[in-house]
Amino acid sequence: MNTEKISLIKASIKSIPDYPKAGILFRDVTSLMEDPTAYKATIDLLVDTYKDMGFTKIVGTEARGFLFGAPLALELGVGFIPVRKPGKLPRQTLAQSYELEYGTDTLEIHTDAIVEGDKVLMVDDLLATGGTIEATTKLIRQLGGVVEHAAFVINLPEIGGDKRLQGLGLEVFSICEFDGH
Template identity: 50%
Template sequence: MFDPKPFIRTVPDWPKAGVQFRDITTLLSDPKVFRQLIDAFVHQYFDVEFDAVVGIDARGFILGAPIAYELNKAFIPVRKKGKLPFDTYEESYELEYGSAEVQIHADALAPGQKVLVIDDLIATGGTLEAACKLVTRSGAQIVDCAAIIDLPDLGGSRRMRELGHSVFALCEYEGD
């Protein structure tokens, strides 16, 4: 399995002191490595039955669209509030300092459809949980939640499993 860690830059004390920011732009900027990244997800889900990839704004779009293309699935964006032009479902979630909202088009998914939800990173799980709530409100079913990076110390992947969702990540950063 492809290990993305050697290609991820860690930026200390950003956006605030004490945070070790995991920067995936270095992973995406190398064409061969970017292909290996997408291929790793394609191989993970090649034999899984599902209908659509739901990508979370904005890095989930970078991953989700080429994965959906390679697997011949639909791509459905979950956007930050105010970015979708038609009827939407919306879900609030908590941030470290305040709250935010994400939306999905109300007609983007049909009841019974099976989806893969993807983002770049799982930290506290707030954004991922909000996206999953939008998917289930649409009547669709989540087959898996995926990310490049899991930060298990922040509890997001545990939180998602407690909510009944399986989680896949290509790498983890624990205690650092």
């Protein structure tokens, strides 16, 4: 991979201490998007990684997964499918709940967005626990999609989401890694 582009991307991601609560060092991917050179480098690296893999759909998770998944889908010439929180999609949906640190959350996908045999790449901005992508994987597989890859701009490996997703049979790719939570 292009180390110059990776350095540019990593340098453009601002770290915000104690947000959203004390003890958290928040990695702000929106600062990457404020720099068009870094944003383009991010999409270019994703395209270079996945252009020859035969994906038929890109799925992005709410909400920052849309920001990287949609441009990637355009560049690859395939459809983009949003996975959203309940009540945000207008057609018939399939729902999947997943555990949070303090409770549960739910994601939904249109039931007609994935067809049997679609080869799907999941995209999100950041991998921490892996709960969102695990739920998304279950949704895609329930609809008959083949999902074996998940792409992220940032991975926080100390939290262990990459191991969780590998346990689901997913190949995990991230452009950069950061220490901490």
